[in-house]
Amino acid sequence: MLCAQGVATALTLSSILLQLVRANLPSGCLIASDILSCTNLGLEHVPVELPVTVATLDLNHNQLENLEEGNFAGLPKLATILLAHNQLRRLTAGTFRNISKIHHLDLSSNQLTIIEQHYFQDLVAIEELLLYNNRIVRVESKALSGLSNLRKAYLSHNRLTDFPFFSIHGHSNLNTLDLSSNRMPSLPVEEIEALQESVQLSLFLHNNTLICECSMYSLFKLWEQRGFPSIRDFQEEHTCLVYGEHKASVRFLLHVRFFENCTIKRLADTASKTAEAGKSVMLNCTTTLTGRNVTYWWVSPQKEYIIPPGNNNTLRMYVNGSLEILAAQTEDSGLYLCMAQNSQDSHNQTFEVNLTVSIHHPEVEPFNTGFTTLLGCVVSLVLVLMYLYLTPCRCWCRKQSLAATPSLGNECSAQSSILTPTPPATTEGPGRKVSNNKHVVFLEPIKEAQNGRPRAALEQSTMAVTRSSDETVTSVFSGTTVVP
Template sequence: MLCAQGVAAPLMLSSFLLQLVRANLPSGCLIASDILSCTNLGLDQVPVELPVMVATLDFNHNHLEYLEDGSFAGLPNLDTIRLAHNQLSRLTPGTFRNTSNIHHLDLSSNQLNIIEQHYFQELVGIKELLLYNNRIVRVESKALSGLINLRKAYLSHNRLTDFPFFSIQEHANLITLDLSSNRMPNLPVEDIAALEESVQQGLFLHNNTLICECSMYSMFKQWEHRGFTSVRDFREEHTCLLYGEHRASVRFLQHVRFFENCTLKLQAKTESMTADVGNSVKLDCETSLKGKNLTYWWVSPHKEYIAPPGNNNTLRMYANGTLEILAAQVEDSGVYLCMAQNHQESRNETHEVNVTVSLNHQEVESFNTGFTTLLGCVVSLVLVLMYLYLTPCRCWCRKQPLPATPSPANECSAQSSILTPTPPATTEGPGRKVSNNKHVVFLEPIKEAQNGRPRAALALEHPKLAVTRSDADSVTSVFSDTTIVP
């Protein structure tokens, strides 16, 4: 009975605290783990008291018209705020005070008009900002400049006529900026070109009211040439107005006749190739230009102009723009630049090929192996000769009857041996044969030997040798002219 009361007490306390929390929240709010959901309840303000440990607040589909100063303060774990489909027209200063840990903020489908610079200053850790489907006509220049951790910003389906691209030039983490379906007639091409390439790859500008002009067309053709997703996935949605007339809207990436007189300056696309010395290498001049009126020319890594038929019997150029290096050498490595030009349409494209010429790997490997083997043999021979003729001997080893006990002479013959791996028999113990001054690599105590081969007893005394063959077939006599006694 006491045990049951001890278990029930914490449950009752937890239920009491949950009811206490619910008592301060509007009816219909749901709490699940660290998520508080108060969606579609007709709320016109955010509840004053919120659960301290909440990480996600969901107030979508309500009637919120304003947010008070510090509406979300005092929530240390707060990570996500969802305020979509409300009636917010502006944000008061200090709305997001003490909320530096927020990573996701959804303000889509509201009535925001101007994104003022103080709106998101406190959100230094924000990574994803949703502002699409509002009535935004302007984004102030410093509104996003301090959000250095921002990765994704969605401002599509608004009324923007321009955007401060220069204010996000330091945003190295920004990978998606959606400005599609707005009302921008012109683009600051130079400011956009100054953005990080990762930002340009994720910059969506389709379905705007762009006026057809050469710099804008050149920028998008360059993005198409480089395979940017923002152009590839929305190719048909890129339109522009001929002479600013709304009734004359064309898909300029598909119908290019209006831009025939534009001179395109596309950034070169680099290709890499490798070749061996002496081999022939062909470099293709890849281009999207079509027609019979194309001319090609190349610039070598040494700044040499190359045109058909080629130069100095080392480079050959064909009519289709292909450049052939007849017998590649190491000094031919570098970046080769090809230019394709259509004179009638005043269009040109460039293509780069980075060539690396190296020695044949097999030849280099064979040379290195042979040289290493020869050097090893020479060093071994020198060491042998040095030992045979320069090593001092204190005992003038002579063949003489050996005494019953070890003598310094016998010790000398053992200590000076290094050439043959065959261990000699010693005079220690009965049945041992006399060593004939054979040179051995090391001197190990041997219990019994037969014909110069150690038996399994050696493995028993030295466990590490047990993995070798027990009869020691691999041990042979080297540099020895002494007959093995059976």
């Protein structure tokens, strides 16, 4: 009973506190968990008192013109601020002080003209910065240099004529920088080439007023050969002005005849590597950069960034930049890009490794020579036996008469051996006198058919051997051997 009363009291107090908090908020604001939404209320100032539990503050579509110091103080959990579609022209120094946990800041669709260096210096944890669709004409050189955790920065649809690329050389986490749809007439190609490959990979520069020149064309052509998303997805939007004339705008990646005399940069050195599925494979990063200040990154075929120490489950990176795939699979095949950068002099190099992972199929081993020989002998022996015992008979298989003196046509010669190349020259009389020019004769018993069953013509048989002489050996099938 007391427990139930305590719970009811706690709920009542929470309700009272919530009402007190809401009483200090403009009418129309909505609170849901740790989200506070005060959108499209015509607000000209940030509400003075905000709930300390708020993590996402949505002030989009209002009439805010300035942000003052301390507007967001006392909000320890605040991580996202949405200020799009307001009338902000500048940010007062200290606006974001003491809210270092901000990860996402949306200032798009406002009236900002200059990004001053103090605007975001307190946002050390910022990861996503949205500044598109403003009136920005300049980004000061140190405005983004301290944002080491910045991953995505959107500055498209502004009025930029240049950008301090050198200020983001150390931004290893930056994987999207959108500078499209601005007014840049030229690009600092050397500064862009010095950027880490991960930044170049997703640097969007289409729809600018670039003047057609070889260095610019060579840079974009190299990105096109590498298959960078910024070129692949916006190929037709890459235009330049021939001789600087606005009326002579060409899609230079599609119409290349204006750059026939330009020298195109070649791709980075590429090595080929093969591996067997399920086994470990090592990819070496071959560069000329050495020393303590050199850092390495890899980009996988799936456009994933690999930094030390790698993924302990499948990938492992070493201090010399080598990348080990612990158990390679067929889907790991593709082009791996290694990036090495010397942070001291801002110089970098790239190296490509084309990996092919295949499934090993064991080869069928040929027959052993001895086994082959034995098999040949067995087959030969079987053929000989088939020839010996399965040859169709010509004599005893036929039904013969029981005449006392068999005729020559019905008689099976006692010398009709299959080892004798030709039949005997003569057979004379009932005793079948054998020609005396034969040395060995294999005698087979004569069989006759009686009552439908074969039987031995003679109960006993002997093998008669003749000798080469002038005498004639007469062999009779009896119990004894006749010797001349």
